Amino acid sequence: MTPGSPPTATDLPVGTVALAAGGELPAVTVAYETWGEFDGTNAVLVEHALTGDSHAGGDDGWWSGLIGPGRAVDTDRWFVVCANVLGGCRGTTGPASPAPDGRPWGSRFPRVGIRDQVEVEARLADHLGVDAWAAVLGGSMGGMRALEWAVARPDRLRAVLLLACPAAASADQIAWAAPQLAAIRADPSWQGGDYHGTGRTPDAGLGIARRVAHTTYRSGAELAARFARRREPDGRYAVESYLDHHAEKLVGRFDAGSYVVLTEAMNDHDIGHGRGGVAAALRRVRAHAVVAGVDSDRLYPLEQQRELADGIPTAERLHVITSPSGHDGFLTEWTQLAGLVKDVLG
Numbered sequence: 001m002t003p004g005s006p007p008t009a010t011d012l013p014v015g016t017v018a019l020a021a022g023g024e025l026p027a028v029t030v031a032y033e034t035w036g037e038f039d040g041t042n043a044v045l046v047e048h049a050l051t052g053d054s055h056a057g058g059d060d061g062w063w064s065g066l067i068g069p070g071r072a073v074d075t076d077r078w079f080v081v082c083a084n085v086l087g088g089c090r091g092t093t094g095p096a097s098p099a100p101d102g103r104p105w106g107s108r109f110p111r112v113g114i115r116d117q118v119e120v121e122a123r124l125a126d127h128l129g130v131d132a133w134a135a136v137l138g139g140s141m142g143g144m145r146a147l148e149w150a151v152a153r154p155d156r157l158r159a160v161l162l163l164a165c166p167a168a169a170s171a172d173q174i175a176w177a178a179p180q181l182a183a184i185r186a187d188p189s190w191q192g193g194d195y196h197g198t199g200r201t202p203d204a205g206l207g208i209a210r211r212v213a214h215t216t217y218r219s220g221a222e223l224a225a226r227f228a229r230r231r232e233p234d235g236r237y238a239v240e241s242y243l244d245h246h247a248e249k250l251v252g253r254f255d256a257g258s259y260v261v262l263t264e265a266m267n268d269h270d271i272g273h274g275r276g277g278v279a280a281a282l283r284r285v286r287a288h289a290v291v292a293g294v295d296s297d298r299l300y301p302l303e304q305q306r307e308l309a310d311g312i313p314t315a316e317r318l319h320v321i322t323s324p325s326g327h328d329g330f331l332t333e334w335t336q337l338a339g340l341v342k343d344v345l346g
């Protein structure tokens with residue numbers, strides 16, 4: 001494929017995955033896209049967040065401002081790979097996928113973690129012939145996977161960008177996830193997680209989850225500046241209408257079962273578990289590390305990225321992204337993100 005040409009999208013079977021917490025998941029498929037041309041040393045892995053997918057680049061990708069010819073991740077130079085995460089709903093095996101018996105996994109889908117997700121990505125790297133990534137870049141849940149790469153497979157990446165992510169999910173983050181999970185499970189259409197193929201989907205529950213989550217992804221100051229106490233012609237507060245819109249969009253493009261699986265994977269994230277604690281785990285990192293947070297992020301506050309920057313021997317300092325957009329700043333602040341990406345890619 002020639003640099004700058006359209007992405008290639010592929011489904012790759014990677015076999016049975018032995019899960020870090022026990023048990024196994026058979027017949028796993030990973031869906032991924034690539035941009036640019038592989039020369040043996042120039043592969044960059046981009047890790048998506050909770051509701052993202054493999055479509056990071058191109059003109060309509062979720063990181064389109066950063067990935068493409070002449071952009072910070074220049075696809076004329078770098079071979080960019082982005083895979084849909086294990087447990088997701090965009091091609092990689094998740095609860096909506098058929099199990100080996102042909103029925104959807106549904107409630108039978110096991111509890112998978114960030115470590116399992118990275119194991120699947122490592123098999124993809126093996127398939128692509130990538131011995132070591134030039135860099136792994138990720139924010140939020142994608143940052144958790146990038147960190148897992150750097151800690152668990154230090155010889156398989158030369159640089160890492162960790163954006164708006166923690167060493168371990170905090171009580172506050174698990175707390176914000178709790179009403180989201182409860183809303184989905186309380187929806188009568190959830191049917192214990194076995195709603196796939198029944199013609200009923202827990203849209204109301206997923207929509208409530210997104211409203212809660214999206215509020216935590218933005219800052220109070222931003223909401224005040226954008227919406228204040230204004231109302232829509234139908235009487236809803238403008239900020240309610242905004243959340244309704246984001247709920248409706250997510251319901252239209254995402255599976256509630258995946259939302260539950262991935263939210264629990266984030267809750268379970270603890271880079272130090274079984275590795276002598278967070279500090280010991282962070283000391284394993286050898287890749288050049290750039291760590292950044294968003295100053296207005298109330299969900300993954302800067303203290304968490306400071307812990308990473310202080311604990312990772314190869315991280316020089318904490319970079320602070322200035323943004324009114326809260327946690328979502330890692331998806332919107334193109335100019336500042338481009339500077340960080342250039343720093344990582346050297």
Ligand SMILES: CC(=O)SCCNC(=O)CCNC(=O)[C@H](O)C(C)(C)COP(=O)(O)OP(=O)(O)OC[C@H]1O[C@@H](n2cnc3c(N)ncnc32)[C@H](O)[C@@H]1OP(=O)(O)O
Pocket residue numbers: 048049051052053060061062238239241242243245249325328331332
């Ligand atoms: C493009 C894709 O395919 S996305 C698929 C992959 N998705 C991901 O990776 C998830 C990551 N993305 C996201 O979470 C979000 O889309 C973000 C963070 C990028 C959005 O951030 P921003 O660009 O700052 O958008 P913002 O939060 O201001 O929302 C804008 C939307 O709100 C709508 N909106 C604004 N005010 C109101 C209001 N009062 N009432 C109703 N809707 C409103 C806008 O019309 C706009 O709608 P649109 O997105 O359908 O065009």
Ligand SMILES: N[C@@H](CCO)C(=O)O
Pocket residue numbers: 049050051052139140141217328331
């Ligand atoms: N807006 C992001 C936030 C999660 O980090 C998403 O939907 O994936």
